[in-house]
Each structure stands twice: as C-alpha cells, then as structure tokens.
Amino acid sequence: EVQLVESGGGLVQPGWSLRLSCATSGFTFSSHWMSWVRQAPGKGLEWVANINQEGTEKEYVDSVKGRFTISRDNAKNLLYLQMKSLRAEDTAVYYCARDHVAPGIIFDSWGQGTLLTVSS
Amino acid sequence: DIQMTQSPSSLSASVGDRVTITCRASQGIGNSLAWYQQKPGKVPKLLIYAASTLQSGVPSRFSGSGSGTDFSLTISSLQTEDVATYYCQKHNSAPHTFGQGTKLEIK
Numbered sequence: 001e002v003q004l005v006e007s008g009g010g011l012v013q014p015g016w017s018l019r020l021s022c023a024t025s026g027f028t029f030s031s032h033w034m035s036w037v038r039q040a041p042g043k044g045l046e047w048v049a050n051i052n053q054e055g056t057e058k059e060y061v062d063s064v065k066g067r068f069t070i071s072r073d074n075a076k077n078l079l080y081l082q083m084k085s086l087r088a089e090d091t092a093v094y095y096c097a098r099d100h101v102a103p104g105i106i107f108d109s110w111g112q113g114t115l116l117t118v119s120s
Numbered sequence: 121d122i123q124m125t126q127s128p129s130s131l132s133a134s135v136g137d138r139v140t141i142t143c144r145a146s147q148g149i150g151n152s153l154a155w156y157q158q159k160p161g162k163v164p165k166l167l168i169y170a171a172s173t174l175q176s177g178v179p180s181r182f183s184g185s186g187s188g189t190d191f192s193l194t195i196s197s198l199q200t201e202d203v204a205t206y207y208c209q210k211h212n213s214a215p216h217t218f219g220q221g222t223k224l225e226i227k
Contacts, residue, residue, distance in 0.1 A: 044207065
C-alpha cells in the first residue's frame with residue numbers, strides 16, 4: 001500500500017524558515033517524480049513544486065521561487081520542502097503527492113497533509 | 121501562464137441525475153488534463169487523467185472528455201457519495217495549475 005506521511009508543519013512567524021518532510025513507503029520512491037501541493041484554509045488546490053527521480057530537475061510556482069526548495073533522499077525514501085522568508089499567504093495544508101507514471105505531472109497518491117500557519 | 125477556469129463554481133443535483141462540470145484552459149493543452157475529487161475533510165483523489173483515462177478503481181459512472189481548451193467531467197448517475205469538490209488540473213508543463221473547483225451537492 002502506498003503511504004505518504006507529511007510532518008514538520010506548525011505555527012511560525014512571518015520571515016521564519018521551516019522544513020517539511022514526507023516519509024514514503026509501499027512503492028519504489030526513486031522511480032517517481034514527487035510534488036508538493038498546498039491548500040489554504042477553505043480554498044482550492046495549488047501546485048507548489050516538483051522534483052524528478054534523480055533530484056536534478058525541479059519546478060516551482062512563481063510565488064515560491066527563491067524562497068522554497070524541494071529535495072529528496074532516495075536512500076531514505078524521503079521528500080522535503082525547505083521554506084524560508086515565510087509569509088502569511090503561505091498558510092495552508094501542504095500535501096506530499098506522488099506522480100503517476102503516465103506522461104506529465106499527475107498526482108495519483110496523496111498524503112494526509114501537514115498544516116503550516118504563518119502568523120505573528 | 122495558462123489559466124484553468126471551471127464552471128459552474130457550485131452545482132446542486134438529484135440522485136440519479138447526469139452531471140457535467142466543465143474546465144476551460146486559456147490556451148490549448150492537448151489532452152493534458154486531470155480531474156480530482158475532494159470529499160469534505162478528505163484528501164484529493166485522482167479520477168481521470170489525459171482528459172479521458174479513468175484512474176484504476178474509479179467507478180465507471182465518471183468519464184472525461186475534451187481536448188485543446190475545453191474539457192468536461194461527467195457523472196452519468198449521481199450518487200450520494202459523489203458529494204465533493206471537483207478540480208481540474210493541467211498536467212503538461214509547469215505551472216501545473218488547478219481550476220478553482222466545483223462544489224457538487226445533492227438537491
């Protein structure tokens with residue numbers, strides 16, 4: 001069974017940094033692109049970042065470029081999202097998502113999410 | 121960037137009804153469109169990708185169609201368990217934008 005378990009969320013002040021983690025199991029982690037998708041309270045879904053199997057290709061939504069860094073550890077089956085200069089508008093549930101094997105970035109498995117609140 | 125616009129934003133229908141949700145891309149995206157279902161308080165679930173390919177395990181009452189800029193998700197016979205918000209998403213190139221969502225309720 002595919003499992004994705006996010007951790008690292010919490011309450012931080014604007015300008016702070018935080019790292020989210022996603023522990024994966026039940027599939028060959030190193031064979032899949034992986035992504036972070038977020039959902040602000042009561043709002044829709046927003047793709048944040050993705051990373052290829054080797055960790056050599058990364059893409060980001062414009063609003064987080066230069067502030068967020070996605071990375072992975074294939075030996076430990078872990079996905080990360082390092083966030084800095086956090087803003088109130090980054091407040092959201094952050095989901096770790098596995099990419100489907102079909103062409104393109106298609107999210108076929110999702111974690112339960114971790115809530116990040118940015119507030120003073 | 122390509123924008124994804126869903127309509128309607130909300131929809132109320134009766135059990136057994138045929139329901140259609142549409143998604144329009146501001147530029148052509150071929151068939152690179154996925155649909156997700158998010159039930160209240162739950163994690164999103166992939167329903168359809170490549171515009172019309174049903175994800176494994178998804179009931180056959182769900183179907184997708186379209187290409188280029190205009191797409192649709194159809195539920196052939198609405199069930200109570202289909203109450204959810206539905207999102208489209210372009211999956212060909214970054215940014216992998218979602219539509220704003222369509223909230224489906226039972227009348």
